[in-house]
Amino acid sequence: MLTVRSQVLNRETQTARGILNYVPPSLRSLLEGLPDSVWCELEEVRLRVNRPLLINLTSKELLVDRRGQVVGKPGAAYLVTADDLVRTLQLVTGSSLYAVEEELRSGYVTVSGGHRVGIVGRTVMDGDRIQTMKQFTGINVRISREVTGAADTLMPYLLDGLRVRHTLIVSPPGCGKTTILRDVARLVSDGVASLGFPGLTVGLVDERSELAGCYRGVPQRDVGLRTDVLDACPKALGMFILLRAMAPRVIVTDEIGRTEDVSALEEVINAGVTIISTAHAASLDELLHRPVLKNILAMKVFERLVMLGRSRGPGTIEKIVNGQTMRVIGSG
Amino acid sequence: MYKIMGAMFVIGAAGFLGLTVANAYQNRPRELRDMQTALHLLETEIAYGATPLVEALENVATRVPSPVGRFISEVARELSAGYGATVREAWEFGLNGYRAETFLKDEDLSVVKGLGDVLGASDRNDQIKHLRLAVERLKAQNLKADDEAKRNVRLWQCLGFTAGLAITLILI
Numbered sequence: 435m436l437t438v439r440s441q442v443l444n445r446e447t448q449t450a451r452g453i454l455n456y457v458p459p460s461l462r463s464l465l466e467g468l469p470d471s472v473w474c475e476l477e478e479v480r481l482r483v484n485r486p487l488l489i490n491l492t493s494k495e496l497l498v499d500r501r502g503q504v505v506g507k508p509g510a511a512y513l514v515t516a517d518d519l520v521r522t523l524q525l526v527t528g529s530s531l532y533a534v535e536e537e538l539r540s541g542y543v544t545v546s547g548g549h550r551v552g553i554v555g556r557t558v559m560d561g562d563r564i565q566t567m568k569q570f571t572g573i574n575v576r577i578s579r580e581v582t583g584a585a586d587t588l589m590p591y592l593l594d595g596l597r598v599r600h601t602l603i604v605s606p607p608g609c610g611k612t613t614i615l616r617d618v619a620r621l622v623s624d625g626v627a628s629l630g631f632p633g634l635t636v637g638l639v640d641e642r643s644e645l646a647g648c649y650r651g652v653p654q655r656d657v658g659l660r661t662d663v664l665d666a667c668p669k670a671l672g673m674f675i676l677l678r679a680m681a682p683r684v685i686v687t688d689e690i691g692r693t694e695d696v697s698a699l700e701e702v703i704n705a706g707v708t709i710i711s712t713a714h715a716a717s718l719d720e721l722l723h724r725p726v727l728k729n730i731l732a733m734k735v736f737e738r739l740v741m742l743g744r745s746r747g748p749g750t751i752e753k754i755v756n757g758q759t760m761r762v763i764g765s766g
Numbered sequence: 767m768y769k770i771m772g773a774m775f776v777i778g779a780a781g782f783l784g785l786t787v788a789n790a791y792q793n794r795p796r797e798l799r800d801m802q803t804a805l806h807l808l809e810t811e812i813a814y815g816a817t818p819l820v821e822a823l824e825n826v827a828t829r830v831p832s833p834v835g836r837f838i839s840e841v842a843r844e845l846s847a848g849y850g851a852t853v854r855e856a857w858e859f860g861l862n863g864y865r866a867e868t869f870l871k872d873e874d875l876s877v878v879k880g881l882g883d884v885l886g887a888s889d890r891n892d893q894i895k896h897l898r899l900a901v902e903r904l905k906a907q908n909l910k911a912d913d914e915a916k917r918n919v920r921l922w923q924c925l926g927f928t929a930g931l932a933i934t935l936i937l938i
């Protein structure tokens with residue numbers, strides 16, 4: 435048992451250490467020395483010009499000085515220079531801003547390993563649309579983790595014989611929505627032998643390249659063997675394309691909430707395809723007050739609502755609600 | 767006997783010198799054309815493939831003759847070394863090696879050098895504009911170089927041998 439656990443930790447540390455390829459030597463030398471206990475909990479590395487280097491773990495925040503030692507006061511911490519930022523960007527974008535134009539407009543770039551690098555600076559507008567960004571001032575490197583098995587306990591509630599129920603995963607930010615959704619997609623696609631579920635063709639619209647973590651078009655995450663990924667495509671458009679082109683039985687997409695998503699959703703459901711999606715909200719009540727989502731919920735199409743929280747760490751399944759009767763039917 | 771051998775040596779040496787100078791005049795336009803081809807290829811890679819710079823440079827490097835090809839591949843190698851070298855630094859590094867091998871003049875090189883400041887640092891349209899501008903400027907340099915070559919190549923080819931002959935005649 436202990437060895438299995440240490441193997442998992444080891445693998446997680448290795449994935450996280452992949453980000454070292456995307457920071458310049460000045461930062462690499464000071465991050466490299468951090469102990470494994472930090473690496474396996476690492477969530478974010480934040481770089482802001484002329485401000486201390488911040489490292490966010492699952493439970494706390496760390497400051498690091500220029501020798502790579504953890505320090506208590508911000509005054510003693512390593513100050514990130516403009517040069518650090520420029521060089522990080524060179525590595526993240528492969529020295530080619532033109533190759534990540536679209537990503538830059540949405541504010542982040544996905545790198546090898548599925549990690550995401552958020553970038554802010556001064557935007558250049560073209561009408562009401564962002565043309566590009568320059569004079570970068572902040573970078574946030576977010577470690578992406580694949581927690582296989584995160585949705586194991588959830589599956590019995592989502593299956594209805596050989597079909598999957600329309601499901602909406604609801605959670606505040608940072609509670610593992612994406613991780614759970616990814617794992618659901620994987621389980622639906624691969625099948626769950628213990629439940630006698632054989633696996634279905636899954637279409638995945640990955641608008642923000644977050645679910646499959648595509649790097650140069652190749653999914654970096656295990657999203658299942660019967661899954662087709664439509665990378666960086668707007669959700670509504672993507673659902674139509676998948677419906678017509680790939681004949682999925684289940685469509686998985688992240689964060690519905692815009693008006694055009696609703697009509698796409700209706701189309702999908704009318705075609706007899708199951709939809710599994712997520713929404714940002716702290717509670718069911720809040721969800722019922724969000725203008726667009728309110729309408730979707732009133733349609734009573736979602737058969738299962740899964741509420742996530744952090745009460746036992748990110749990805750805790752707080753409760754599972756029957757979408758038709760609005761009754762709690764289980765918890766993680 | 768020695769006189770004849772000495773005379774032959776002087777004529778040969780002077781002739782060789784003349785040929786070398788003539789060669790430089792011939793090589794400059796050719797290299798300018800190679801550089802334009804390289805930039806054209808780079809433009810295609812960026813415009814139609816949005817290929818990341820390192821990969822684009824590597825692709826270009828295999829398709830143009832050295833020393834231009836070697837210069838481009840050196841830049842790609844420096845960029846992919848993984849310590850976050852900026853394009854400007856890598857470009858400068860490549861140019862330093864290239865200066866020793868090139869037949870280009872400083873005025874040609876300044877056009878190439880300017881590209882290092884902008885390459886990879888903006889969106890596609892902007893990259894295309896910069897590359898086209900550089901090619902245009904190289905084309906202008908090319909016309910000048912062709913003109914100089916036309917006037918000077920024959921001159922230096924003959925001048926070397928004639929000068930050698932003149933020196934021998936004076937010495938005898």
